[in-house]
Amino acid sequence: MSQISNTIRELHASLPGGVELVAVSKFHPLEALREAYDAGQRIFGESRQQELLQKISHMPSDVRWHFIGHLQTNKVRSIVGKVALIESIDTEKLLKVVDAEACKTGVVQPVLLQLHVAKEETKFGFLPEELFEFFTSGSISEYKNIEFCGVMGMASNTDDEDRISADFAEIRRVFDTLRPLSPAPELFTTISMGMSHDYPLAIAQGANMVRLGSMIFGDRVY
Numbered sequence: 075m076s077q078i079s080n081t082i083r084e085l086h087a088s089l090p091g092g093v094e095l096v097a098v099s100k101f102h103p104l105e106a107l108r109e110a111y112d113a114g115q116r117i118f119g120e121s122r123q124q125e126l127l128q129k130i131s132h133m134p135s136d137v138r139w140h141f142i143g144h145l146q147t148n149k150v151r152s153i154v155g156k157v158a159l160i161e162s163i164d165t166e167k168l169l170k171v172v173d174a175e176a177c178k179t180g181v182v183q184p185v186l187l188q189l190h191v192a193k194e195e196t197k198f199g200f201l202p203e204e205l206f207e208f209f210t211s212g213s214i215s216e217y218k219n220i221e222f223c224g225v226m227g228m229a230s231n232t233d234d235e236d237r238i239s240a241d242f243a244e245i246r247r248v249f250d251t252l253r254p255l256s257p258a259p260e261l262f263t264t265i266s267m268g269m270s271h272d273y274p275l276a277i278a279q280g281a282n283m284v285r286l287g288s289m290i291f292g293d294r295v296y
């Protein structure tokens with residue numbers, strides 16, 4: 075058995091119950107995805123629209139694809155309805171385009187709202203107060219073809235574990251605040267946080283979805 079299947083099996087055996095594994099396969103070839111698939115992995119995360127569509131057409135149809143990258147509005151049409159979850163909704167403008175497209179296609183698109191909590195670098199995402207405003211202003215109920223499933227976030231890129239844990243705790247806090255305000259709290263259940271280098275800290279702070287790339291597939295060649 076090779077490294078990829080070993081790692082997938084180890085992760086399936088060791089992740090706590092209720093924590094979903096997204097295998098982040100961006101920049102990795104189809105053979106790598108097939109190997110993960112054969113080891114039992116079904117959720118794959120991709121960050122570029124072209125690459126995603128390519129891979130969808132070559133992988134079995136029971137794969138659940140998550141879009142995790144920055145999504146430009148002109149790329150929305152080709153992915154709505156094709157992905158199980160868009161994890162990276164980072165503006166209301168993008169959400170409007172996704173909703174309009176879902177409406178046109180006659181589907182309901184599940185999404186996560188991306189939160190920006192890491193302080194030192196500019197990253198995409200809503201500020202916590204922007205999301206709070208969005209959830210309390212009433213405008214959230216205008217999105218008829220969107221299913222709001224929870225939040226996605228990243229911690230600061232640092233070795234300081236206290237700092238990382240504090241960022242994850244903040245994402246958790248925002249999730250807890252938003253959940254009762256969401257249009258369907260019973261569907262607003264996902265906290266997607268934690269990557270290869272920090273996922274144990276994320277799980278300790280309540281993550282129930284982790285997005286792991288390099289520890290499964292090795293380093294990416296850009």
Ligand SMILES: *Cc1c(COP(=O)(O)O)cnc(C)c1O
Pocket residue numbers: 098100121142143268269270271285286287288289
């Ligand atoms: C690339 C990426 C990951 C995976 O990162 P690794 O460090 O390879 O585990 C997770 N989440 C997002 C949003 C990414 O873009």
